[in-house]
Amino acid sequence: MAANALDTIMLLGDSITQYGWEQGGFIQRLAHLYARKLDVINRGLSGYNTEWAIPVFEQCFAKKEAQPYVPKVKLLTIWFGANDACLPNRDQYVSIPRFIENLHTMISMVREPSSDWYSPTTRIILLTPPPVNVAVRAALIAPREMDRTADQTKAYADAVIKAGEEARVPVVDLWTKLWEKAGETEEGLKKYLKDGLHLNAEGYEIVFDQLIEAISKHFPELHYDRLPQVFTHWDTISLENPRASLKSQRVDV
Amino acid sequence: MAANALDTIMLLGDSITQYGWEQGGFIQRLAHLYARKLDVINRGLSGYNTEWAIPVFEQCFAKKEAQPYVPKVKLLTIWFGANDACLPNRDQYVSIPRFIENLHTMISMVREPSSDWYSPTTRIILLTPPPVNVAVRAALIAPREMDRTADQTKAYADAVIKAGEEARVPVVDLWTKLWEKAGETEEGLKKYLKDGLHLNAEGYEIVFDQLIEAISKHFPELHYDRLPQVFTHWDTISLENPRASLKSQRVDV
Numbered sequence: 399m400a401a402n403a404l405d406t407i408m409l410l411g412d413s414i415t416q417y418g419w420e421q422g423g424f425i426q427r428l429a430h431l432y433a434r435k436l437d438v439i440n441r442g443l444s445g446y447n448t449e450w451a452i453p454v455f456e457q458c459f460a461k462k463e464a465q466p467y468v469p470k471v472k473l474l475t476i477w478f479g480a481n482d483a484c485l486p487n488r489d490q491y492v493s494i495p496r497f498i499e500n501l502h503t504m505i506s507m508v509r510e511p512s513s514d515w516y517s518p519t520t521r522i523i524l525l526t527p528p529p530v531n532v533a534v535r536a537a538l539i540a541p542r543e544m545d546r547t548a549d550q551t552k553a554y555a556d557a558v559i560k561a562g563e564e565a566r567v568p569v570v571d572l573w574t575k576l577w578e579k580a581g582e583t584e585e586g587l588k589k590y591l592k593d594g595l596h597l598n599a600e601g602y603e604i605v606f607d608q609l610i611e612a613i614s615k616h617f618p619e620l621h622y623d624r625l626p627q628v629f630t631h632w633d634t635i636s637l638e639n640p641r642a643s644l645k646s647q648r649v650d651v
Numbered sequence: 652m653a654a655n656a657l658d659t660i661m662l663l664g665d666s667i668t669q670y671g672w673e674q675g676g677f678i679q680r681l682a683h684l685y686a687r688k689l690d691v692i693n694r695g696l697s698g699y700n701t702e703w704a705i706p707v708f709e710q711c712f713a714k715k716e717a718q719p720y721v722p723k724v725k726l727l728t729i730w731f732g733a734n735d736a737c738l739p740n741r742d743q744y745v746s747i748p749r750f751i752e753n754l755h756t757m758i759s760m761v762r763e764p765s766s767d768w769y770s771p772t773t774r775i776i777l778l779t780p781p782p783v784n785v786a787v788r789a790a791l792i793a794p795r796e797m798d799r800t801a802d803q804t805k806a807y808a809d810a811v812i813k814a815g816e817e818a819r820v821p822v823v824d825l826w827t828k829l830w831e832k833a834g835e836t837e838e839g840l841k842k843y844l845k846d847g848l849h850l851n852a853e854g855y856e857i858v859f860d861q862l863i864e865a866i867s868k869h870f871p872e873l874h875y876d877r878l879p880q881v882f883t884h885w886d887t888i889s890l891e892n893p894r895a896s897l898k899s900q901r902v903d904v
Contacts (some may be wrong), residue, residue: 400659400661400692400711400712400713400721400722400723400724401710401711401712401713401714401717401721402713402717402721403694403710403711406653408653416686416687417683419679419682419683419686420683421674421675421679421852422674423683425682426672426674426679426682426683429672429678429679429682429693430670430672430673430676430679433669433672433693433695434669434695434696437692437693439653439690440682440686440690441656442686442687443687443882443885444884444885445884445885445886446885449893450885450888450893450897453893453894453897453898454882454897457654457656457882457898457899458653458654458656459653459654460653460654460655461654464654464655464720467717467720467721468653468654468655468720468721469653470653471653481885489886489890490885599674629696629707629710631697631698632696632697632698632699632703632734632743633698633742635703637742640702640703640706641706644703644706644707645706645710646710
Protein backbone atom coordinates (compact mmCIF):
# COMPACT_ATOMS: atom_id res chain seq x y z
CA MET A 399 0.00 0.00 0.00
CA ALA A 400 1.15 3.51 -0.77
CA ALA A 401 1.55 5.56 2.38
CA ASN A 402 0.64 9.21 2.64
CA ALA A 403 4.25 10.27 2.17
CA LEU A 404 4.17 13.30 -0.12
CA ASP A 405 1.55 15.95 -0.77
CA THR A 406 0.33 16.34 -4.33
CA ILE A 407 -0.54 18.42 -7.35
CA MET A 408 -3.76 17.17 -8.96
CA LEU A 409 -4.44 17.94 -12.63
CA LEU A 410 -8.13 17.62 -13.51
CA GLY A 411 -9.16 17.95 -17.13
CA ASP A 412 -9.85 16.32 -20.48
CA SER A 413 -7.55 14.64 -23.02
CA ILE A 414 -5.23 17.65 -23.09
CA THR A 415 -4.53 16.93 -19.43
CA GLN A 416 -4.50 13.14 -19.86
CA TYR A 417 -1.83 13.35 -22.56
CA GLY A 418 0.27 15.54 -20.26
CA TRP A 419 2.27 12.39 -19.49
CA GLU A 420 3.70 12.34 -23.02
CA GLN A 421 7.41 13.10 -23.52
CA GLY A 422 7.60 16.85 -23.05
CA GLY A 423 4.02 16.99 -21.76
CA PHE A 424 3.30 19.51 -19.01
CA ILE A 425 2.68 16.85 -16.39
CA GLN A 426 5.87 15.00 -17.24
CA ARG A 427 7.75 18.29 -16.79
CA LEU A 428 6.01 19.01 -13.48
CA ALA A 429 6.66 15.50 -12.17
CA HIS A 430 10.36 15.77 -13.01
CA LEU A 431 10.83 19.15 -11.31
CA TYR A 432 8.68 18.34 -8.26
CA ALA A 433 10.30 14.89 -7.75
CA ARG A 434 10.74 14.17 -4.00
CA LYS A 435 8.72 17.33 -3.22
CA LEU A 436 5.15 16.80 -4.45
CA ASP A 437 3.64 13.83 -6.24
CA VAL A 438 1.75 14.62 -9.41
CA ILE A 439 -1.67 13.04 -10.02
CA ASN A 440 -3.04 13.07 -13.56
CA ARG A 441 -6.85 13.09 -13.57
CA GLY A 442 -7.20 13.90 -17.26
CA LEU A 443 -10.17 12.19 -18.93
CA SER A 444 -10.06 12.08 -22.70
CA GLY A 445 -13.33 13.19 -24.27
CA TYR A 446 -14.93 14.39 -21.04
CA ASN A 447 -16.78 17.66 -20.57
CA THR A 448 -17.43 19.41 -17.23
CA GLU A 449 -20.79 17.71 -16.86
CA TRP A 450 -19.23 14.25 -16.81
CA ALA A 451 -16.15 15.36 -14.89
CA ILE A 452 -18.06 16.35 -11.77
CA PRO A 453 -19.14 12.81 -10.75
CA VAL A 454 -15.57 11.63 -11.37
CA PHE A 455 -14.06 14.51 -9.40
CA GLU A 456 -16.33 13.58 -6.49
CA GLN A 457 -14.61 10.19 -6.46
CA CYS A 458 -11.06 11.49 -7.01
CA PHE A 459 -11.02 14.20 -4.37
CA ALA A 460 -11.19 12.87 -0.82
CA LYS A 461 -14.12 13.54 1.46
CA LYS A 462 -13.52 14.87 4.94
CA GLU A 463 -13.59 11.51 6.72
CA ALA A 464 -10.72 10.13 4.62
CA GLN A 465 -8.62 13.29 4.74
CA PRO A 466 -6.47 12.36 7.76
CA TYR A 467 -5.17 9.34 5.84
CA VAL A 468 -4.64 10.63 2.32
CA PRO A 469 -2.19 13.04 0.66
CA LYS A 470 -3.11 16.71 0.63
CA VAL A 471 -3.77 18.30 -2.74
CA LYS A 472 -1.68 21.45 -2.46
CA LEU A 473 -2.51 22.57 -5.97
CA LEU A 474 -5.47 21.66 -8.18
CA THR A 475 -5.66 22.65 -11.84
CA ILE A 476 -9.05 22.57 -13.57
CA TRP A 477 -8.76 22.62 -17.34
CA PHE A 478 -11.86 22.06 -19.47
CA GLY A 479 -13.62 23.58 -22.45
CA ALA A 480 -12.12 21.74 -25.41
CA ASN A 481 -15.03 19.25 -25.41
CA ASP A 482 -17.73 21.38 -23.81
CA ALA A 483 -17.21 23.64 -26.83
CA CYS A 484 -18.27 21.03 -29.38
CA LEU A 485 -21.13 22.07 -31.63
CA PRO A 486 -24.59 21.75 -30.02
CA ASN A 487 -25.50 18.64 -32.02
CA ARG A 488 -22.68 16.67 -30.37
CA ASP A 489 -22.97 14.56 -27.20
CA GLN A 490 -20.06 16.39 -25.61
CA TYR A 491 -21.61 19.85 -25.96
CA VAL A 492 -22.34 21.80 -22.77
CA SER A 493 -23.88 25.28 -23.03
CA ILE A 494 -21.78 28.22 -21.87
CA PRO A 495 -23.96 29.10 -18.85
CA ARG A 496 -23.92 25.45 -17.75
CA PHE A 497 -20.14 25.25 -18.38
CA ILE A 498 -19.58 28.24 -16.09
CA GLU A 499 -21.91 26.75 -13.50
CA ASN A 500 -20.00 23.45 -13.62
CA LEU A 501 -16.67 25.21 -13.06
CA HIS A 502 -18.18 26.96 -10.03
CA THR A 503 -19.49 23.62 -8.76
CA MET A 504 -16.00 22.09 -8.86
CA ILE A 505 -14.43 25.14 -7.19
CA SER A 506 -17.11 25.23 -4.50
CA MET A 507 -16.67 21.55 -3.72
CA VAL A 508 -13.15 22.35 -2.56
CA ARG A 509 -13.74 25.81 -1.11
CA GLU A 510 -17.08 25.79 0.66
CA PRO A 511 -16.84 24.91 4.35
CA SER A 512 -20.17 23.09 4.10
CA SER A 513 -18.93 20.84 1.27
CA ASP A 514 -18.11 17.19 1.93
CA TRP A 515 -14.90 17.79 -0.04
CA TYR A 516 -13.88 21.00 1.75
CA SER A 517 -10.10 21.41 1.65
CA PRO A 518 -9.01 24.91 2.73
CA THR A 519 -5.31 24.31 1.99
CA THR A 520 -5.89 23.42 -1.69
CA ARG A 521 -4.94 26.21 -4.12
CA ILE A 522 -6.78 26.25 -7.46
CA ILE A 523 -5.73 27.41 -10.93
CA LEU A 524 -8.05 27.39 -13.97
CA LEU A 525 -6.77 27.09 -17.54
CA THR A 526 -8.50 28.11 -20.77
CA PRO A 527 -8.71 25.62 -23.67
CA PRO A 528 -6.21 26.11 -26.51
CA PRO A 529 -7.31 27.56 -29.87
CA VAL A 530 -8.45 25.03 -32.46
CA ASN A 531 -6.88 24.77 -35.90
CA VAL A 532 -10.10 24.12 -37.77
CA ALA A 533 -8.53 23.41 -41.16
CA VAL A 534 -6.21 20.74 -39.77
CA ARG A 535 -8.85 19.06 -37.61
CA ALA A 536 -11.52 19.14 -40.33
CA ALA A 537 -9.15 17.39 -42.73
CA LEU A 538 -8.28 14.78 -40.12
CA ILE A 539 -11.82 13.82 -39.18
CA ALA A 540 -13.27 14.00 -42.71
CA PRO A 541 -15.57 12.66 -44.09
CA ARG A 542 -17.20 13.14 -40.68
CA GLU A 543 -18.59 16.63 -40.24
CA MET A 544 -16.43 19.13 -38.35
CA ASP A 545 -17.30 19.22 -34.64
CA ARG A 546 -15.82 22.50 -33.44
CA THR A 547 -15.33 26.10 -34.59
CA ALA A 548 -12.56 28.49 -33.66
CA ASP A 549 -15.02 31.10 -32.38
CA GLN A 550 -16.92 28.64 -30.24
CA THR A 551 -13.76 27.48 -28.43
CA LYS A 552 -12.73 31.12 -27.94
CA ALA A 553 -16.11 31.76 -26.29
CA TYR A 554 -15.43 28.92 -23.82
CA ALA A 555 -11.96 30.33 -23.11
CA ASP A 556 -13.66 33.64 -22.27
CA ALA A 557 -16.12 31.75 -20.07
CA VAL A 558 -13.26 30.25 -18.05
CA ILE A 559 -11.86 33.75 -17.50
CA LYS A 560 -15.29 34.92 -16.37
CA ALA A 561 -15.66 32.01 -13.94
CA GLY A 562 -12.18 32.70 -12.57
CA GLU A 563 -12.99 36.37 -12.00
CA GLU A 564 -16.28 35.53 -10.31
CA ALA A 565 -14.69 32.95 -8.03
CA ARG A 566 -11.41 34.86 -7.61
CA VAL A 567 -9.40 31.92 -8.90
CA PRO A 568 -6.25 32.61 -10.96
CA VAL A 569 -6.63 31.75 -14.65
CA VAL A 570 -3.86 30.71 -17.04
CA ASP A 571 -5.19 32.09 -20.30
CA LEU A 572 -3.60 29.59 -22.55
CA TRP A 573 -5.92 30.39 -25.45
CA THR A 574 -4.58 33.93 -25.68
CA LYS A 575 -0.95 32.97 -25.05
CA LEU A 576 -0.96 30.31 -27.77
CA TRP A 577 -2.82 32.53 -30.21
CA GLU A 578 -0.25 35.30 -29.71
CA LYS A 579 2.65 32.85 -30.07
CA ALA A 580 1.04 31.59 -33.28
CA GLY A 581 1.07 35.10 -34.72
CA GLU A 582 -2.74 35.06 -34.56
CA THR A 583 -3.00 32.69 -37.54
CA GLU A 584 -4.25 29.13 -37.89
CA GLU A 585 -1.08 28.34 -39.80
CA GLY A 586 1.00 29.49 -36.83
CA LEU A 587 -0.85 27.10 -34.53
CA LYS A 588 0.72 24.15 -36.35
CA LYS A 589 3.85 24.71 -34.31
CA TYR A 590 1.96 23.93 -31.08
CA LEU A 591 -0.92 21.59 -32.00
CA LYS A 592 -0.31 18.10 -33.33
CA ASP A 593 -3.76 17.51 -34.84
CA GLY A 594 -5.54 20.85 -34.68
CA LEU A 595 -6.86 20.13 -31.16
CA HIS A 596 -4.20 18.51 -28.95
CA LEU A 597 -0.87 20.02 -27.94
CA ASN A 598 2.55 18.77 -28.98
CA ALA A 599 5.67 19.10 -26.80
CA GLU A 600 6.18 22.72 -27.89
CA GLY A 601 2.62 23.57 -26.95
CA TYR A 602 2.97 21.79 -23.62
CA GLU A 603 6.16 23.72 -22.91
CA ILE A 604 4.10 26.91 -23.03
CA VAL A 605 1.48 25.40 -20.73
CA PHE A 606 4.22 24.43 -18.30
CA ASP A 607 5.88 27.86 -18.40
CA GLN A 608 2.56 29.66 -17.92
CA LEU A 609 1.58 27.39 -15.06
CA ILE A 610 4.88 27.91 -13.26
CA GLU A 611 4.52 31.66 -13.80
CA ALA A 612 1.05 31.55 -12.23
CA ILE A 613 2.36 29.51 -9.30
CA SER A 614 5.20 32.02 -8.80
CA LYS A 615 2.77 34.92 -8.85
CA HIS A 616 -0.18 33.59 -6.86
CA PHE A 617 1.18 30.74 -4.73
CA PRO A 618 4.96 31.29 -4.53
CA GLU A 619 5.22 28.94 -1.54
CA LEU A 620 4.39 26.11 -3.95
CA HIS A 621 7.16 26.84 -6.46
CA TYR A 622 9.45 23.80 -6.69
CA ASP A 623 12.45 25.90 -5.71
CA ARG A 624 10.75 26.82 -2.44
CA LEU A 625 9.80 23.30 -1.38
CA PRO A 626 12.26 21.04 0.46
CA GLN A 627 12.83 17.44 -0.55
CA VAL A 628 10.71 15.36 1.83
CA PHE A 629 13.61 12.95 2.39
CA THR A 630 16.97 14.63 2.80
CA HIS A 631 19.75 14.89 0.21
CA TRP A 632 22.04 11.88 0.55
CA ASP A 633 25.14 13.83 1.54
CA THR A 634 23.37 15.24 4.63
CA ILE A 635 22.52 11.79 6.00
CA SER A 636 24.19 11.16 9.36
CA LEU A 637 26.56 8.20 9.04
CA GLU A 638 26.43 7.63 12.80
CA ASN A 639 22.65 7.64 12.99
CA PRO A 640 21.20 7.49 9.49
CA ARG A 641 17.70 6.61 10.66
CA ALA A 642 17.42 9.86 12.61
CA SER A 643 18.23 11.97 9.57
CA LEU A 644 15.90 10.02 7.31
CA LYS A 645 12.64 11.10 8.88
CA SER A 646 10.20 12.85 6.57
CA GLN A 647 10.78 16.60 6.45
CA ARG A 648 7.34 17.32 5.08
CA VAL A 649 6.00 20.60 6.33
CA ASP A 650 2.57 22.10 6.09
CA VAL A 651 2.53 25.09 3.76
CA MET B 652 -7.21 15.87 -0.63
CA ALA B 653 -6.46 13.09 -3.06
CA ALA B 654 -8.91 10.23 -2.72
CA ASN B 655 -7.96 6.60 -3.04
CA ALA B 656 -9.19 6.47 -6.63
CA LEU B 657 -6.63 4.40 -8.55
CA ASP B 658 -4.25 1.66 -7.47
CA THR B 659 -0.56 2.23 -8.10
CA ILE B 660 2.82 1.12 -9.34
CA MET B 661 5.56 2.19 -6.90
CA LEU B 662 9.14 2.54 -8.15
CA LEU B 663 11.68 2.41 -5.31
CA GLY B 664 15.31 3.09 -6.09
CA ASP B 665 18.17 5.56 -6.40
CA SER B 666 18.83 8.40 -8.88
CA ILE B 667 18.32 6.09 -11.84
CA THR B 668 14.73 5.69 -10.65
CA GLN B 669 14.33 9.35 -9.61
CA TYR B 670 15.33 10.56 -13.09
CA GLY B 671 12.77 8.17 -14.58
CA TRP B 672 10.49 11.23 -14.92
CA GLU B 673 12.73 12.70 -17.61
CA GLN B 674 11.43 12.88 -21.18
CA GLY B 675 11.68 9.28 -22.38
CA GLY B 676 12.41 8.05 -18.86
CA PHE B 677 10.95 4.68 -17.91
CA ILE B 678 8.53 6.16 -15.39
CA GLN B 679 7.26 8.77 -17.85
CA ARG B 680 6.60 5.95 -20.31
CA LEU B 681 4.81 3.86 -17.66
CA ALA B 682 2.70 6.81 -16.50
CA HIS B 683 1.61 7.54 -20.06
CA LEU B 684 0.59 3.95 -20.85
CA TYR B 685 -1.05 3.30 -17.47
CA ALA B 686 -2.98 6.62 -17.47
CA ARG B 687 -6.49 6.14 -16.00
CA LYS B 688 -5.53 2.56 -15.02
CA LEU B 689 -2.79 2.75 -12.37
CA ASP B 690 -1.10 5.81 -10.87
CA VAL B 691 2.67 5.76 -10.89
CA ILE B 692 4.59 6.75 -7.77
CA ASN B 693 8.28 7.61 -8.13
CA ARG B 694 10.20 6.87 -4.94
CA GLY B 695 13.65 7.26 -6.46
CA LEU B 696 16.21 8.81 -4.12
CA SER B 697 19.32 10.17 -5.79
CA GLY B 698 22.51 9.02 -4.05
CA TYR B 699 20.81 6.55 -1.74
CA ASN B 700 21.99 3.03 -1.04
CA THR B 701 19.84 0.18 0.35
CA GLU B 702 20.89 0.98 3.92
CA TRP B 703 19.38 4.47 3.73
CA ALA B 704 16.43 3.41 1.59
CA ILE B 705 14.95 1.10 4.22
CA PRO B 706 13.94 3.83 6.72
CA VAL B 707 12.45 5.81 3.83
CA PHE B 708 10.59 2.81 2.45
CA GLU B 709 9.10 2.27 5.93
CA GLN B 710 7.54 5.73 5.59
CA CYS B 711 6.48 5.40 1.93
CA PHE B 712 4.77 2.03 2.16
CA ALA B 713 1.59 2.06 4.23
CA LYS B 714 1.29 0.12 7.48
CA LYS B 715 -1.69 -2.13 8.03
CA GLU B 716 -3.81 0.38 9.93
CA ALA B 717 -3.75 2.90 7.06
CA GLN B 718 -4.30 0.34 4.32
CA PRO B 719 -8.10 0.66 4.10
CA TYR B 720 -7.72 4.33 3.16
CA VAL B 721 -4.78 4.37 0.79
CA PRO B 722 -4.15 3.16 -2.76
CA LYS B 723 -2.94 -0.40 -3.20
CA VAL B 724 0.53 -0.90 -4.61
CA LYS B 725 -0.15 -3.50 -7.28
CA LEU B 726 3.45 -3.55 -8.44
CA LEU B 727 6.62 -2.56 -6.59
CA THR B 728 9.98 -2.31 -8.33
CA ILE B 729 13.14 -2.33 -6.18
CA TRP B 730 16.19 -1.09 -8.06
CA PHE B 731 19.43 -0.47 -6.17
CA GLY B 732 23.11 -1.24 -6.45
CA ALA B 733 24.51 1.72 -8.38
CA ASN B 734 25.49 3.47 -5.11
CA ASP B 735 25.90 0.46 -2.84
CA ALA B 736 28.64 -0.57 -5.32
CA CYS B 737 30.81 2.49 -4.65
CA LEU B 738 34.36 1.70 -3.54
CA PRO B 739 34.65 0.81 0.17
CA ASN B 740 36.21 4.15 1.10
CA ARG B 741 33.01 5.99 0.09
CA ASP B 742 30.08 6.84 2.36
CA GLN B 743 27.61 5.20 -0.03
CA TYR B 744 29.38 1.81 0.02
CA VAL B 745 27.43 -1.17 1.35
CA SER B 746 29.08 -4.61 1.41
CA ILE B 747 27.62 -7.30 -0.84
CA PRO B 748 26.34 -9.52 2.00
CA ARG B 749 24.69 -6.51 3.62
CA PHE B 750 23.29 -5.37 0.24
CA ILE B 751 21.65 -8.78 -0.24
CA GLU B 752 20.35 -8.70 3.33
CA ASN B 753 18.84 -5.25 2.75
CA LEU B 754 17.05 -6.40 -0.41
CA HIS B 755 15.60 -9.30 1.59
CA THR B 756 14.54 -6.88 4.33
CA MET B 757 12.57 -4.77 1.83
CA ILE B 758 10.98 -7.84 0.24
CA SER B 759 10.07 -9.32 3.62
CA MET B 760 8.48 -6.07 4.78
CA VAL B 761 5.89 -6.53 2.04
CA ARG B 762 5.63 -10.31 2.03
CA GLU B 763 5.82 -11.52 5.61
CA PRO B 764 2.41 -11.86 7.27
CA SER B 765 3.94 -10.75 10.57
CA SER B 766 5.27 -7.51 9.06
CA ASP B 767 3.60 -4.17 9.84
CA TRP B 768 3.76 -3.46 6.09
CA TYR B 769 2.36 -6.81 4.95
CA SER B 770 0.62 -6.45 1.59
CA PRO B 771 -0.15 -9.82 0.00
CA THR B 772 -1.50 -8.30 -3.24
CA THR B 773 1.71 -6.39 -4.06
CA ARG B 774 3.81 -7.98 -6.80
CA ILE B 775 7.56 -7.29 -6.69
CA ILE B 776 10.19 -7.03 -9.43
CA LEU B 777 13.92 -6.46 -8.77
CA LEU B 778 16.22 -4.76 -11.28
CA THR B 779 20.01 -4.99 -11.53
CA PRO B 780 22.07 -1.78 -11.78
CA PRO B 781 23.31 -0.81 -15.25
CA PRO B 782 26.97 -1.27 -16.22
CA VAL B 783 29.26 1.71 -15.54
CA ASN B 784 31.32 3.37 -18.26
CA VAL B 785 34.39 3.95 -16.12
CA ALA B 786 36.32 6.02 -18.66
CA VAL B 787 33.46 8.48 -19.15
CA ARG B 788 32.66 8.84 -15.47
CA ALA B 789 36.31 9.11 -14.40
CA ALA B 790 36.82 11.98 -16.84
CA LEU B 791 33.67 13.71 -15.61
CA ILE B 792 34.47 13.61 -11.90
CA ALA B 793 38.22 14.30 -12.26
CA PRO B 794 40.27 15.53 -10.46
CA ARG B 795 38.31 13.66 -7.80
CA GLU B 796 39.31 10.02 -7.58
CA MET B 797 37.10 7.52 -9.42
CA ASP B 798 34.42 6.07 -7.11
CA ARG B 799 33.30 2.92 -8.92
CA THR B 800 34.72 0.06 -10.99
CA ALA B 801 33.00 -1.91 -13.73
CA ASP B 802 33.65 -5.23 -11.96
CA GLN B 803 32.32 -4.00 -8.64
CA THR B 804 28.99 -2.93 -10.16
CA LYS B 805 28.76 -6.24 -12.01
CA ALA B 806 29.18 -8.04 -8.66
CA TYR B 807 26.20 -6.08 -7.26
CA ALA B 808 24.15 -6.94 -10.33
CA ASP B 809 24.93 -10.61 -9.62
CA ALA B 810 23.95 -10.05 -5.99
CA VAL B 811 20.51 -8.78 -7.07
CA ILE B 812 20.03 -11.93 -9.15
CA LYS B 813 21.03 -14.05 -6.15
CA ALA B 814 18.60 -12.21 -3.86
CA GLY B 815 15.83 -12.63 -6.43
CA GLU B 816 16.47 -16.37 -6.72
CA GLU B 817 16.54 -16.80 -2.93
CA ALA B 818 13.30 -14.83 -2.46
CA ARG B 819 11.67 -16.10 -5.67
CA VAL B 820 11.19 -12.57 -6.96
CA PRO B 821 11.49 -11.93 -10.73
CA VAL B 822 14.62 -10.01 -11.70
CA VAL B 823 15.03 -7.71 -14.70
CA ASP B 824 18.73 -8.18 -15.42
CA LEU B 825 19.33 -4.80 -16.91
CA TRP B 826 23.09 -5.06 -16.46
CA THR B 827 23.31 -8.01 -18.82
CA LYS B 828 20.77 -6.63 -21.31
CA LEU B 829 22.56 -3.28 -21.60
CA TRP B 830 25.98 -4.89 -21.78
CA GLU B 831 24.80 -7.11 -24.64
CA LYS B 832 23.18 -4.18 -26.45
CA ALA B 833 26.46 -2.27 -26.04
CA GLY B 834 28.33 -5.05 -27.83
CA GLU B 835 30.10 -5.80 -24.54
CA THR B 836 32.29 -2.69 -24.82
CA GLU B 837 32.52 0.48 -22.74
CA GLU B 838 32.38 2.45 -25.97
CA GLY B 839 29.06 0.83 -26.84
CA LEU B 840 27.59 1.93 -23.51
CA LYS B 841 27.76 5.56 -24.66
CA LYS B 842 24.57 4.99 -26.60
CA TYR B 843 22.65 4.28 -23.39
CA LEU B 844 24.42 6.18 -20.58
CA LYS B 845 24.58 9.97 -20.53
CA ASP B 846 27.44 10.32 -18.06
CA GLY B 847 28.85 6.85 -17.58
CA LEU B 848 26.41 6.13 -14.73
CA HIS B 849 22.89 7.41 -15.51
CA LEU B 850 20.67 6.32 -18.38
CA ASN B 851 19.58 8.48 -21.29
CA ALA B 852 16.24 8.06 -23.10
CA GLU B 853 17.60 5.17 -25.18
CA GLY B 854 18.76 3.40 -22.05
CA TYR B 855 15.43 4.01 -20.34
CA GLU B 856 13.60 2.61 -23.36
CA ILE B 857 15.36 -0.70 -22.72
CA VAL B 858 14.43 -0.56 -19.04
CA PHE B 859 10.83 0.07 -20.00
CA ASP B 860 10.74 -2.75 -22.56
CA GLN B 861 12.35 -5.20 -20.14
CA LEU B 862 9.99 -4.23 -17.35
CA ILE B 863 6.91 -4.67 -19.54
CA GLU B 864 8.30 -8.02 -20.69
CA ALA B 865 8.70 -9.11 -17.06
CA ILE B 866 5.16 -7.93 -16.24
CA SER B 867 3.79 -9.86 -19.24
CA LYS B 868 5.62 -13.01 -18.17
CA HIS B 869 5.16 -12.99 -14.40
CA PHE B 870 2.12 -10.80 -13.70
CA PRO B 871 0.17 -10.64 -16.99
CA GLU B 872 -2.94 -9.39 -15.16
CA LEU B 873 -1.03 -6.15 -14.55
CA HIS B 874 -0.17 -5.46 -18.21
CA TYR B 875 -1.70 -2.12 -19.24
CA ASP B 876 -3.63 -3.81 -22.03
CA ARG B 877 -5.35 -6.07 -19.50
CA LEU B 878 -6.45 -3.34 -17.10
CA PRO B 879 -9.68 -1.38 -17.64
CA GLN B 880 -9.83 2.39 -17.36
CA VAL B 881 -11.15 3.13 -13.88
CA PHE B 882 -13.56 5.73 -15.30
CA THR B 883 -15.24 4.70 -18.50
CA HIS B 884 -14.42 5.83 -22.04
CA TRP B 885 -16.44 8.96 -22.85
CA ASP B 886 -18.45 7.42 -25.66
CA THR B 887 -19.88 4.76 -23.33
CA ILE B 888 -21.29 7.34 -20.90
CA SER B 889 -25.08 7.13 -20.66
CA LEU B 890 -26.57 10.44 -21.81
CA GLU B 891 -29.79 9.72 -19.91
CA ASN B 892 -28.05 8.90 -16.63
CA PRO B 893 -24.39 9.90 -16.87
CA ARG B 894 -23.79 9.66 -13.13
CA ALA B 895 -24.68 5.96 -13.12
CA SER B 896 -22.11 5.16 -15.81
CA LEU B 897 -19.41 7.26 -14.17
CA LYS B 898 -18.88 5.12 -11.09
CA SER B 899 -15.37 3.81 -10.60
CA GLN B 900 -14.83 0.49 -12.37
CA ARG B 901 -11.82 -0.39 -10.27
CA VAL B 902 -11.56 -4.10 -9.69
CA ASP B 903 -9.35 -6.08 -7.37
CA VAL B 904 -6.83 -8.10 -9.35
